[in-house]
Amino acid sequence: MSEHPADRRRFKRIEFDARTELCQGDFIWPVKLIDLSLKGLLIEKPEPWLGDRAMAFSVDIHLNKDVEIKMDVQLTHDDHGQLGFVCRHISLDSIERLRRLIELNLGDQKAMERELGALIEV
Numbered sequence: 001m002s003e004h005p006a007d008r009r010r011f012k013r014i015e016f017d018a019r020t021e022l023c024q025g026d027f028i029w030p031v032k033l034i035d036l037s038l039k040g041l042l043i044e045k046p047e048p049w050l051g052d053r054a055m056a057f058s059v060d061i062h063l064n065k066d067v068e069i070k071m072d073v074q075l076t077h078d079d080h081g082q083l084g085f086v087c088r089h090i091s092l093d094s095i096e097r098l099r100r101l102i103e104l105n106l107g108d109q110k111a112m113e114r115e116l117g118a119l120i121e122v
Contacts, residue, residue: 013037014105019062040086069094
C-alpha cells in the first residue's frame, strides 16, 4: 500500500490569508496564500505563470504594513492550479514570526515544540 503524501507530512499546515508576493528574477506575482508551515507553503498558481522550476524563488508574506515573513523557496510541486514550495532559507526574524504565527494557530505549545524538533531533524 502506498502512503499518501499528507500522511507523511511532518509539519502541520495552517490556513492563513495574508498579502503574499512570489518573486523570481524580474517577475513578481501577487498570489493567494493557501497555507504554510515551518517547512514551506502552498499558493494558488498565478496567471500568467512564467516561473522557472529550476531556479529559486523568494516569497514575502505581509502580516501587516510593518511586519513580514520573507523566505527563499524552491518549487516542489505544481498540481491542480496550486504551487507547493519548500523553504530553503529564512532569516531569524522571519522564522520567529512564522513560529509565533503557527504556535498561535495550533494553540498548543507542545505541538509547536514537536514541529521545531522535526525541523531540526530534517
